[in-house]
Amino acid sequence: MKDPAALDELVKALQGLPGVGPRSARRLAFHLLQRDRDAARRLADGLNEALDRVQHCSRCNTLTEHDLCEICSDEDRDPTQLCVVENPADLLVIEHTRAFQGLYYVLMGRLSPLDGIGPADLQFERLLTRATDGVVKEVVLATNFTQEGEATAHYLSEVLTARGLSVSRPARGVPLGGELEYVDAATVAQALRDRKRV
Template structure:
């Protein structure tokens, strides 16, 4: 039996989501069509609406419905610090800590030469322009601690330092409440290297 083309198209569309393979996409498609058609219609409407109304903030590159996002418009935030993250979800996680009161810049990705992702595929030039506006004194690199995130941080640090900017990197180490016997060796080693005085 062949799968109807409209169903096959839905399955293919669902496969663009991260971590969703052919089987998961198929299960999702059948669930939406068989058990939750109203939810499927709502999902389609929400995606269409988001595509139509969201744009990138002129200053920090995150998603917003206005030309400039709320964080960039907030006069209470420090203009001297600029925290660089890979994705808007990373920005939201840092915001939840309530520990940072500066501004952000969202790259919308990370460098990954093996995947063909270079500086033209992330907002590299926009970051350089933003960081060199005369207000920013320190750029905090908060890319992920993956091979690609580390490579991105290294490349950005070299480029930003060459422009006379102070560059720092978020620390990594043991999670709060974590026990040493359950921590991987590289995390423990990094925690020792990045120890601080008390």
């Protein structure tokens, strides 16, 4: 017996989430449809509302409901410091430390040649335009300490240094192979305080 087409589409959609394989996607779909249809409706409504209202900040590229996010709109932030992160979750981790008072740029990914993701896919030109605006003096490359994150930081370091910018990287208090999203705030704060020139 084949699954109904709508159920099959739901399973395929759930498989698009990180860490969700075919079996987990099928279990989630059955759970939502069999046991918790109200949660399924809330999930669908929440997704639709987010898709309608959430956009990228025109300045830093993070997710927001406005043209400029709350951080970019804050006149008390230090515009001479620009912290580059891979995704909005990493930005939030750094913000929770309260150790960085500059502005951000969110790449929405990292270099990954094996996955076909290069500089053009991450819109590095947009970052370079932002970093070389004459206001930014230091760029903190806070990409994750994974192979892809390190490659991204190395590439950006070369390009930004060639343009006369001071480039730093958080200290290695964050474990190698670690993702900022899963590191405790104290470790991230210490890593930012101990950053060094690249």
